[in-house]
Amino acid sequence: MRWPVLLTLQAALASLSQAVQHYPSVWGHYDVCKSQVYTDEGLIWDYMACQPEATDMTKYLRVTLDPPNITCGDPPETYCALENPYMCNNECDATTEELAHPPELMFDFEGRNPTTFWQSTSWKKYPRPLQVNITLSWNKTIELTDDIVITFESGRPEQMVLEKSLDYGRTWQPYQFYATDCLDAFTMEPKTVHELTQQTLLDIICTEDYSRGYVWKYDKTVRFEIKDRFALFAGPRLHNMASLYGQLDTTKNLRDFFTITDLRIRLLRPATGATMVDEYNLSRYFYAISDVKVQGRCKCNLHANSCVFEKDRLSCECEHNTTGPDCGRCKKNYQGRAWSAGSYLPIPKGTANICLPNNLGPVIRPNISSLGVANRNQARVCDSLMMRCQNGGVCHNNQRCQCPAGFTGLLCEKPRCEGAPGGCPGAKSAGDTLFPLPGPTPLPLLTASVLALLQGAL
Numbered sequence: 001m002r003w004p005v006l007l008t009l010q011a012a013l014a015s016l017s018q019a020v021q022h023y024p025s026v027w028g029h030y031d032v033c034k035s036q037v038y039t040d041e042g043l044i045w046d047y048m049a050c051q052p053e054a055t056d057m058t059k060y061l062r063v064t065l066d067p068p069n070i071t072c073g074d075p076p077e078t079y080c081a082l083e084n085p086y087m088c089n090n091e092c093d094a095t096t097e098e099l100a101h102p103p104e105l106m107f108d109f110e111g112r113n114p115t116t117f118w119q120s121t122s123w124k125k126y127p128r129p130l131q132v133n134i135t136l137s138w139n140k141t142i143e144l145t146d147d148i149v150i151t152f153e154s155g156r157p158e159q160m161v162l163e164k165s166l167d168y169g170r171t172w173q174p175y176q177f178y179a180t181d182c183l184d185a186f187t188m189e190p191k192t193v194h195e196l197t198q199q200t201l202l203d204i205i206c207t208e209d210y211s212r213g214y215v216w217k218y219d220k221t222v223r224f225e226i227k228d229r230f231a232l233f234a235g236p237r238l239h240n241m242a243s244l245y246g247q248l249d250t251t252k253n254l255r256d257f258f259t260i261t262d263l264r265i266r267l268l269r270p271a272t273g274a275t276m277v278d279e280y281n282l283s284r285y286f287y288a289i290s291d292v293k294v295q296g297r298c299k300c301n302l303h304a305n306s307c308v309f310e311k312d313r314l315s316c317e318c319e320h321n322t323t324g325p326d327c328g329r330c331k332k333n334y335q336g337r338a339w340s341a342g343s344y345l346p347i348p349k350g351t352a353n354i355c356l357p358n359n360l361g362p363v364i365r366p367n368i369s370s371l372g373v374a375n376r377n378q379a380r381v382c383d384s385l386m387m388r389c390q391n392g393g394v395c396h397n398n399q400r401c402q403c404p405a406g407f408t409g410l411l412c413e414k415p416r417c418e419g420a421p422g423g424c425p426g427a428k429s430a431g432d433t434l435f436p437l438p439g440p441t442p443l444p445l446l447t448a449s450v451l452a453l454l455q456g457a458l
């Protein structure tokens with residue numbers, strides 16, 4: 001029997017935990033979904049936005065190669081070194097364990113010497129291109145939290161594209177292009193991640209940083225820089241995660257940018273180390289990858305702090321009366337209002353936006369009996385237990401939520417800007433623009449200024 005593997009790991013990202021140590025009160029961990037608190041009304045549940053810990057996601061993926069028979073060793077082949085066509089001691093044989101290079105070796109524990117790696121057949125069909133698609137599928141939406149790092153055992157490819165899917169592989173979008181010559185390969189101007197700004201963060205770039213210099217044997221990695229993009233909001237050492245979380249909360253495109261169900265590494269042209277391909281020594285040209293790093297967390301819409309891997313599938317352990325693999329809907333009998341994702345705001349606990357029981361209404365006015373006692377069976381609009389006023393609203397006599405200026409609705413669950421001309425800032429589905437934030441602005445200030453803006457608009 002296979003035991004579920006709990007993903008609530010103790011080990012956080014090294015640099016993030018560093019940030020926690022330095023700035024414990026600036027931003028929340030979001031690692032607790034609810035807690036019991038004592039109030040005048042007794043022991044009640046307090047609900048918070050929560051998410052699973054980030055972890056190594058390569059343990060939970062399925063890998064597919066296209067073409068499927070592109071792995072070396074069937075029939076056995078001998079390879080030569082790229083730098084030296086006479087050094088031919090790399091042998092691949094699928095039937096011998098020590099000489100086989102199956103795809104799993106891209107994801108095993110790499111810490112031993114020599115490394116273990118997947119390897120393709122050589123470029124024996126030159127001049128037809130040697131192209132391989134490596135697809136990593138999670139069958140679950142996940143959120144990336146750290147750089148994607150691909151370590152090549154041989155030279156890094158001269159052309160490759162990293163792509164992502166958000167719909168289980170039905171459609172694909174490029175994440176980044178890589179080439180020794182971006183103009184020549186993709187008719188794109190070469191750029192680096194350091195040229196991006198808050199406004200251009202979602203731009204797809206072609207970079208030459210990870211394709212050149214095959215001779216430097218220690219320069220083996222190809223990277224997709226997640227943290228550098230985070231740093232545009234959170235500062236160089238990610239010390240202001242509140243700013244990032246606030247931005248993720250209000251800008252759907254930004255959130256979706258780091259969300260994936262699948263990744264595809266498209267290897268388009270292997271390292272040749274020269275402008276000309278040596279047609280008489282084609283066994284020098286191939287792809288070999290020793291390691292792929294993907295750090296992330298299950299996307300649970302801030303309604304779960306753990307994610308389980310059961311029957312080869314990841315799913316969130318939903319709280320807040322939600323259900324579904326991503327906690328993307330309300331449980332049966334808890335559809336008292338429309339489902340809504342939790343919110344990182346206000347820092348540090350966020351807003352749970354829990355699903356409410358069906359039997360909320362109709363709202364009955366307080367029925368003062370002849371004895372002057374309110375009818376015990378009357379429906380409550382709000383209380384401190386299940387029907388909590390959201391977004392800082394205050395419950396009055398269980399009959400109404402007194403909402404802060406920016407919110408409305410029975411439980412203050414709706415931003416006032418909804419339905420207003422122009423809609424809510426940052427809530428547009430297409431053509432989103434990011435709000436440039438001065439780096440170290442604490443989020444409460446931002447929220448206050450947004451509220452002030454909204455008040456002004458009303």
Ligand SMILES: [Ca+2]
Pocket residue numbers: 105106107108109110115116117290291
């Ligand atoms: Ca390996």
